[in-house]
Amino acid sequence: xxxxxxxxxxxxxxxHLDATMAPLGDxxxxxxxxxxxxxxxxxxxxxxxxxxxxxxxxxxxxxxxAAAIEAIHAYSLVHDDLPCMDDDALRRGLPTVHVKWxxxxxxxxxxxxxxxxxxxxxxxxxxxxxLVRAELTVSLARAAGAQGMVLGQALDxxxxxxxxxxxxxxxxxxxxxxxxxxxxxSAMAGAVMARAETAALHRYADKLGLAFQIxxxxxxVEGDAAKLGKAVGKDADAGKATFVSLLGLDGAKTRARELxxxxxxxxxxxxxxxxxxxxxxxxxxxxxx
Amino acid sequence: xxxxxxxxxxxxxxxHLDATMAPLGDxxxxxxxxxxxxxxxxxxxxxxxxxxxxxxxxxxxxxxxAAAIEAIHAYSLVHDDLPCMDDDALRRGLPTVHVKWxxxxxxxxxxxxxxxxxxxxxxxxxxxxxLVRAELTVSLARAAGAQGMVLGQALDxxxxxxxxxxxxxxxxxxxxxxxxxxxxxSAMAGAVMARAETAALHRYADKLGLAFQIxxxxxxVEGDAAKLGKAVGKDADAGKATFVSLLGLDGAKTRARELxxxxxxxxxxxxxxxxxxxxxxxxxxxxxx
Numbered sequence: 001x002x003x004x005x006x007x008x009x010x011x012x013x014x015x016h017l018d019a020t021m022a023p024l025g026d027x028x029x030x031x032x033x034x035x036x037x038x039x040x041x042x043x044x045x046x047x048x049x050x051x052x053x054x055x056x057x058x059x060x061x062x063x064x065x066a067a068a069i070e071a072i073h074a075y076s077l078v079h080d081d082l083p084c085m086d087d088d089a090l091r092r093g094l095p096t097v098h099v100k101w102x103x104x105x106x107x108x109x110x111x112x113x114x115x116x117x118x119x120x121x122x123x124x125x126x127x128x129x130x131l132v133r134a135e136l137t138v139s140l141a142r143a144a145g146a147q148g149m150v151l152g153q154a155l156d157x158x159x160x161x162x163x164x165x166x167x168x169x170x171x172x173x174x175x176x177x178x179x180x181x182x183x184x185x186s187a188m189a190g191a192v193m194a195r196a197e198t199a200a201l202h203r204y205a206d207k208l209g210l211a212f213q214i215x216x217x218x219x220x221v222e223g224d225a226a227k228l229g230k231a232v233g234k235d236a237d238a239g240k241a242t243f244v245s246l247l248g249l250d251g252a253k254t255r256a257r258e259l260x261x262x263x264x265x266x267x268x269x270x271x272x273x274x275x276x277x278x279x280x281x282x283x284x285x286x287x288x289x
Numbered sequence: 290x291x292x293x294x295x296x297x298x299x300x301x302x303x304x305h306l307d308a309t310m311a312p313l314g315d316x317x318x319x320x321x322x323x324x325x326x327x328x329x330x331x332x333x334x335x336x337x338x339x340x341x342x343x344x345x346x347x348x349x350x351x352x353x354x355a356a357a358i359e360a361i362h363a364y365s366l367v368h369d370d371l372p373c374m375d376d377d378a379l380r381r382g383l384p385t386v387h388v389k390w391x392x393x394x395x396x397x398x399x400x401x402x403x404x405x406x407x408x409x410x411x412x413x414x415x416x417x418x419x420l421v422r423a424e425l426t427v428s429l430a431r432a433a434g435a436q437g438m439v440l441g442q443a444l445d446x447x448x449x450x451x452x453x454x455x456x457x458x459x460x461x462x463x464x465x466x467x468x469x470x471x472x473x474x475s476a477m478a479g480a481v482m483a484r485a486e487t488a489a490l491h492r493y494a495d496k497l498g499l500a501f502q503i504x505x506x507x508x509x510v511e512g513d514a515a516k517l518g519k520a521v522g523k524d525a526d527a528g529k530a531t532f533v534s535l536l537g538l539d540g541a542k543t544r545a546r547e548l549x550x551x552x553x554x555x556x557x558x559x560x561x562x563x564x565x566x567x568x569x570x571x572x573x574x575x576x577x578x
């Protein structure tokens with residue numbers, strides 16, 4: 001069920017991104033926007049669509065925040081790969097934007113993808129109720145900005161030059177911003193669109209986001225670069241504290257499994273309807289890419 | 290009247306940015322956000338506040354889109370100054386963000402300023418009617434993105450490697466994106482907030498934006514680097530087509546004057562109430578920085 005729904009979500013969000021970006025023309029910066037926002041697991045889009053389904057929100061509406069979050073995620077990857085950031089040449093098995101084009105195009109394509117994401121959640125087609133659109137927008141801005149994803153990035157960079165390695169509490173805070181904020185926004189989007197309570201999905205997403213990051217750290221140690229489509233072992237080479245360096249490989253795996261069970265339990269109010277989201281949580285720590 | 294209102298707008302928007310950014314803490318990336326969004330003429334904020342005043346919109350509401358447009362403008366300057374873009378070391382007479390901090394901080398501070406801008410227009414405090422907030426957001430996203438400012442930037446970069454210099458039509462299109470889109474959004478914001486007709490302000494802003502850019506090109510030839518707080522003569526050194534290279538210095542000045550008169554005439558429906566906006570248009574071509 002989960003695998004087929006994930007594939008369905010990936011197909012739907014790609015078609016929507018293609019259609020919505022079509023009027024933007026074909027300059028290199030727009031080609032780079034399309035390239036950077038293609039592919040990937042589409043976990044964030046899936047969370048949006050699945051939390052919307054759980055609340056009876058029409059897929060024709062939910063596809064807008066799904067496209068928005070993938071655009072914001074794509075912008076963050078393009079900028080994160082820049083030489084002055086992580087300096088990565090490979091992403092999803094393909095050359096990164098600044099390698100395929102140049103740094104200028106990567107900066108601008110990332111910038112325009114961010115604007116595009118905000119356009120997707122504020123357009124009239126996204127939801128009949130403008131209050132919902134405004135709430136999706138303000139929460140997305142906070143999740144992406146200096147109290148969310150950029151905060152996590154900034155803490156990550158500060159850690160690189162710190163004299164002492166990060167503690168578990170510090171790395172948890174860093175990751176809550178860097179990857180957790182967008183994942184939490186995605187999982188709550190359906191409840192926001194239905195004007196329903198977001199607390200259960202928020203708890204689910206917090207656990208899921210942390211499990212996701214621990215799994216990423218495990219993959220950086222145990223993963224296969226070919227399957228991941230990016231370099232591995234970068235954290236250890238850089239001497240960075242990770243969940244694996246702090247908890248050990250077995251400890252990290254145990255913690256990830258606990259978090260997934262806590263994430264699944266948080267969905268109890270939804271009963272059996274939330275089975276696919278529970279499968280998604282289990283997938284997050286079982287994936288090989 | 291205009292000078293005092295411009296100063297008043299600058300003070301109000303600075304106070305509002307300070308207050309709204311206070312909860313973001315004091316990491317280097319947030320310091321860089323504050324640094325980059327401080328100072329400047331605040332012409333865009335002034336246009337927002339003045340068009341709001343013209344439509345009877347409360348200043349307590351209008352200050353939000355005024356802060357938003359200054360944040361978006363600041364983000365664009367930080368990224369535009371990067372080594373891979375214009376590679377500028379000086380902005381408003383001070384070191385640019387990547388010189389004072391580093392490129393990483395400049396990329397992230399710009400990214401977070403963009404998110405912050407969208408937060409400002411979608412927050413409940415901005416306007417009681419969420420439809421107005423959604424409309425301000427979607428129009429700001431389009432003005433900033435790949436059909437607006439980023440389009441202009443991309444055309445500007447494409448021109449640098451083009452084999453033939455740009456024509457007047459091409460440079461007009463480039464500038465309509467690069468500087469015109471945000472100026473137009475600013476001038477129309479007051480009408481959007483009042484749910485009034487935007488056509489007259491749109492015409493005014495289109496003429497004003499183009500006059501502004503011609504004045505910039507004239508200042509790059511005739512201006513004083515000390516007063517401008519940035520390097521001059523860069524366009525001629527780079528062999529770039531500008532309004533001055535295409536129209537000649539006198540021709541450019543004549544065209545700028547004509548545009549200002551057309552901008553003022555576009556405000557006829559507002560009568561004497563729009564005197565300050567007319568003064569603003571005249572200021573745009575008379576400024577020395």
